[in-house]
Amino acid sequence: SAVISQKPSRDICQRGTSLTIQCQVDSQVTMMFWYRQQPGQSLTLIATANQGSEATYESGFVIDKFPISRPNLTFSTLTVSNMSPEDSSIYLCSVRDGPYEQYFGPGTRLTVT
Amino acid sequence: GNSVTQMEGPVTLSEEAFLTINCTYTATGYPSLFWYVQYPGEGLQLLLKATKADDKGSNKGFEATYRKETTSFHLEKGSVQVSDSAVYFCALSDFAGGTSYGKLTFGQGTILTVHP
Numbered sequence: 001s002a003v004i005s006q007k008p009s010r011d012i013c014q015r016g017t018s019l020t021i022q023c024q025v026d027s028q029v030t031m032m033f034w035y036r037q038q039p040g041q042s043l044t045l046i047a048t049a050n051q052g053s054e055a056t057y058e059s060g061f062v063i064d065k066f067p068i069s070r071p072n073l074t075f076s077t078l079t080v081s082n083m084s085p086e087d088s089s090i091y092l093c094s095v096r097d098g099p100y101e102q103y104f105g106p107g108t109r110l111t112v113t
Numbered sequence: 114g115n116s117v118t119q120m121e122g123p124v125t126l127s128e129e130a131f132l133t134i135n136c137t138y139t140a141t142g143y144p145s146l147f148w149y150v151q152y153p154g155e156g157l158q159l160l161l162k163a164t165k166a167d168d169k170g171s172n173k174g175f176e177a178t179y180r181k182e183t184t185s186f187h188l189e190k191g192s193v194q195v196s197d198s199a200v201y202f203c204a205l206s207d208f209a210g211g212t213s214y215g216k217l218t219f220g221q222g223t224i225l226t227v228h229p
Contacts (some may be wrong), residue, residue, distance in 0.1 A: 001159075033216060042202065042219045043157075083193055092156060100145045100164050100206065106156040 002097045004025050004105035012111045013083055020079045023093035028073035033102065034066070037090040048093075049076050081091045083112045115140045118221035119203050122220050126227050133189040134223045136177075136203035139184065144205040146170075146179050146186040147217070151200040160188075160201070193227045 003026040023032065034046040044099040046066055050100050055068040070076045082086050090107045097103055120135035148160040148170070150219035159183065161170030163186065170177050175190045186203060203220040 029213070042221045043217075044219075045216050048216060094157075094217075100162060100215070101147075101159055102206070102215070102217055103159060104157040105151075 001094050001101070001103050002029060003093060004093060006093060006105040006108050008108060009106065010109040010111075012113060013098050015112055017083055018079055018081045019083065019110060020077050021075045021091055021093075021110075023078070023105055025074045025095050027047060027097075029095040029097065030073070031096040032070065032076045033094045033096075034068065034076075034078045035092045035094065035104075037092065037107070039088070043092065046078070080110065083110075083113045088112045114226065115144065115205055115207065115218040117203050117205055117218055117220035119201075119223050120221075121225035123226060126193055126225070128195055128227055128229050129192045130227075132188070132197075134188040134201055134203075134219065134225070136186045136220060138203075138205050140205055140207070140218075142207065143175050144207055144224045145215075146177070147204045147206065148175070148177055148186070148188050149202040149204060149219075151202065151222075153199070157202065193225075195227045195229055198225055198227045208211070 006026045007022045032049045035043040037043045044063045045058050046058045049055045049070040051070050067079045092107045094102045094104045145164045147162045149157045150160045155167045161172040163170040166181035168179045177188045200222045202222045204217045206215045
């Protein structure tokens with residue numbers, strides 16, 4: 001299975017600032033996904049990032065708030081913009097490896113004060 | 114749209130007890146079904162999967178059978194260990210070649226605590 005790393009692993013940020021989260025995969029993958037896990041909650045898909053095209057956002061998530069880049073087949077970034085305390089969550093990237101399985105990175109734990 | 118419902122938790126068991134975590138789903142077509150596990154402070158790990166009706170996924174002593182007639186995918190383990198303490202998520206995925214790109218829909222998660 002693909003090995004996925006994320007940077008940073010955690011951060012504490014002030015409201016109104018932005019944070020860019022990096023996701024690196026050890027093999028080339030077509031589809032990458034970004035999820036949010038709010039405290040004590042399940043995972044919610046933010047967007048799907050396909051290399052070479054614009055990211056596809058889920059209902060309730062917009063590009064201005066969560067811009068995504070996907071410059072190549074092994075890397076993606078998610079930016080959380082103009083942060084508020086409600087953005088405090090774990091952000092996880094995942095990749096589809098094969099026809100069915102998705103594998104997840106270790107997550108980025110974000111706290112906004 | 115797709116949805117996944119897990120049994121309300123948390124679940125607390127003694128070591129060597131039998132575990133069942135219920136999961137039911139609503140989906141159009143023929144989704145693939147998954148169980149993921151999240152150990153404290155870690156990301157999600159794929160525990161097992163089933164891609165068609167009557168398939169049984171298994172791993173590390175855990176099992177789940179894809180039951181289309183009852184739209185269920187219950188997780189079971191015959192004898193739990195303290196090291197199984199974690200959050201367990203049931204999830205489904207549409208066909209990966211479709212317009213949803215195989216995105217996952219998760220249940221709310223079930224916290225399992227196993228005492229010695």
